Amino acid sequence: MTLDISRIPTPCYVLEEEKLRANLNLMEQVQQASGGKIILALKGYAMWSTFPIIREVLHGCTASSLNEARLAAEEFGKEVHVYAPAYTDAEFPEILKLAHHITFNSFNQWAKFGQRALAAGVSCAIRVNPQVSEVAVDMYNPCGSTSRLGVTPEEFQPEALEGIEGLHFHALCECGAESLERTLAAFEQHFGQWIPQMKWINFGGGHLMTREGYDLELLIRLVKEFRERYDVEVYLEPGGAVGWQTGPLVASVLDIVHNNMDIAILDTSAAAHMPDVLEMPYRPKVRHAGEPGEKPFTYRLGGNTCLAGDVIGDYAFDKPLQTGDKIVLEDMIHYTFVKNTTFNGVNLPSLAIWTANDQLRMIRTFGYQEFKNRLS
Numbered sequence: 001m002t003l004d005i006s007r008i009p010t011p012c013y014v015l016e017e018e019k020l021r022a023n024l025n026l027m028e029q030v031q032q033a034s035g036g037k038i039i040l041a042l043k044g045y046a047m048w049s050t051f052p053i054i055r056e057v058l059h060g061c062t063a064s065s066l067n068e069a070r071l072a073a074e075e076f077g078k079e080v081h082v083y084a085p086a087y088t089d090a091e092f093p094e095i096l097k098l099a100h101h102i103t104f105n106s107f108n109q110w111a112k113f114g115q116r117a118l119a120a121g122v123s124c125a126i127r128v129n130p131q132v133s134e135v136a137v138d139m140y141n142p143c144g145s146t147s148r149l150g151v152t153p154e155e156f157q158p159e160a161l162e163g164i165e166g167l168h169f170h171a172l173c174e175c176g177a178e179s180l181e182r183t184l185a186a187f188e189q190h191f192g193q194w195i196p197q198m199k200w201i202n203f204g205g206g207h208l209m210t211r212e213g214y215d216l217e218l219l220i221r222l223v224k225e226f227r228e229r230y231d232v233e234v235y236l237e238p239g240g241a242v243g244w245q246t247g248p249l250v251a252s253v254l255d256i257v258h259n260n261m262d263i264a265i266l267d268t269s270a271a272a273h274m275p276d277v278l279e280m281p282y283r284p285k286v287r288h289a290g291e292p293g294e295k296p297f298t299y300r301l302g303g304n305t306c307l308a309g310d311v312i313g314d315y316a317f318d319k320p321l322q323t324g325d326k327i328v329l330e331d332m333i334h335y336t337f338v339k340n341t342t343f344n345g346v347n348l349p350s351l352a353i354w355t356a357n358d359q360l361r362m363i364r365t366f367g368y369q370e371f372k373n374r375l376s
């Protein structure tokens with residue numbers, strides 16, 4: 001299977017089906033060997049046209065909002081888990097109609113909504129904060145010193161646990177299994193005495209098990225031993241790992257300008273279409289391009305909005321870029337189109353699937369209606 005870039009209209013995210021299937025095969029091995037259940041975190045990957053493929057393997061979805069819960073129920077089926085930092089009076093009854101598992105971020109929220117959830121037959125959990133920082137960047141560290149995410153050991157209320165069947169922690173982001181090992185040790189140290197009375201423990205997301213070099217054996221051992229030690233069900237809820245390296249964002253060069261250096265303006269935008277590039281920040285890989293100066297022709301790749309900082313980075317190419325050339329930004333399927341905006345009114349890139357038998361399926365193109373409908 002080779003993605004034929006010349007056939008892709010730009011800008012367009014192209015999900016490569018075979019790569020998604022390869023990630024899912026690996027996840028299936030983890031489930032089989034560990035006995036843990038993997039669910040898809042929709043916040044990271046919500047291309048619902050691929051849910052029929054994903055539900056062959058994963059046990060359901062985890063949603064962060066009513067809208068995601070509805071998408072999970074309508075398009076994925078299977079188990080619907082919900083966790084949000086706080087629920088609203090208006091939305092909670094709707095969430096109850098969709099969810100099988102709900103995690104509360106505080107004992108206040110549990111006190112406020114718990115009885116209604118139990119009456120609806122939902123399995124309830126408390127999110128705890130194991131207070132171990134495996135993620136260096138504060139923006140992505142759920143266990144920072146003032147994090148609002150999860151109950152700290154000091155705030156834990158054992159006397160309020162009646163009706164609670166699960167504990168949930170989420171402490172990782174693009175981490176290895178060694179990080180999970182340390183996190184589990186902290187989780188057990190702080191909350192271990194309450195684990196035996198639980199039915200399930202959710203180890204959250206951030207397990208980048210589909211990254212080359214990830215220690216799958218360690219992950220499998222940790223999950224299996226934990227399950228056996230406490231006789232509980234274990235969930236993992238990765239988002240990024242499902243869409244990891246499953247396809248690019250393909251863009252075109254619209255113009256080349258010069259101001260102290262050569263600058264290519266693309267028909268996409270870091271700010272609107274790859275927000276993590278600016279937020280994290282990180283430097284995406286560009287196909288056939290190197291570090292500045294590494295190849296003869298260096299360009300700054302910039303987006304098509306008025307934001308001065310809408311810049312993807314500086315990249316070197318073998319040949320001078322021309323208007324109309326395609327630029328392939330690698331690994332742009334997770335945490336991209338789920339976060340997109342129509343800032344400046346720039347169109348959202350299309351969504352496509354490159355199928356296992358080399359067909360291009362254009363799933364969706366976007367236009368004025370998507371821009372207008374978000375405004376009034």
Ligand SMILES: Cc1ncc(COP(=O)(O)O)c(C=O)c1O
Pocket residue numbers: 041043044062083170172173174204205206207237238239240241
């Ligand atoms: C509670 C929770 N679960 C799961 C995830 C998914 O994490 P990842 O996509 O890094 O696997 C996140 C990400 O922020 C999260 O906050």
